[in-house]
Amino acid sequence: MSRWTPCKRRDFISKIHKLGFEGPYSGTRHQFMVYRNHRLAIPSNLEYSVPQLKMMVKEVEEIIGRQIAIEEWNGL
Numbered sequence: 033m034s035r036w037t038p039c040k041r042r043d044f045i046s047k048i049h050k051l052g053f054e055g056p057y058s059g060t061r062h063q064f065m066v067y068r069n070h071r072l073a074i075p076s077n078l079e080y081s082v083p084q085l086k087m088m089v090k091e092v093e094e095i096i097g098r099q100i101a102i103e104e105w106n107g108l
Contacts, residue, residue, distance in 0.1 A: 034102045036082045044080060047108040048072070048092060051100075070095045 039047075045056060048065060053072065055065035062073045072091060080088065093100055 034106055036086060036102060038082060039080050039085050041074070041076075041078055041080065044085070044088070045074065047105065050108050051092065051096060053092075067095050 045065070051067075053065040053067045056063040056074050057066065059073070062075060064071045064073050066072075072088075072095060075084070075088075077084075089100055089105065
């Protein structure tokens with residue numbers, strides 16, 4: 033069984049690009065990525081901890097309207 037592991041910012045951006053997001057674009061405080069008419073703020077830390085990553089993946093799931101299994105995430 034796979035486990036969640038910390039993720040580099042660059043890798044996170046690459047993975048959500050594969051899910052159909054565009055960007056990142058510069059915002060006022062954070063950069064953001066766009067999926068259709070939804071925005072996802074991208075924190076500026078260089079590496080995301082497991083709790084932060086899980087929270088952000090959950091937000092991505094709500095935006096795209098489907099679940100992302102850990103195996104799918106690790107395969108992106």
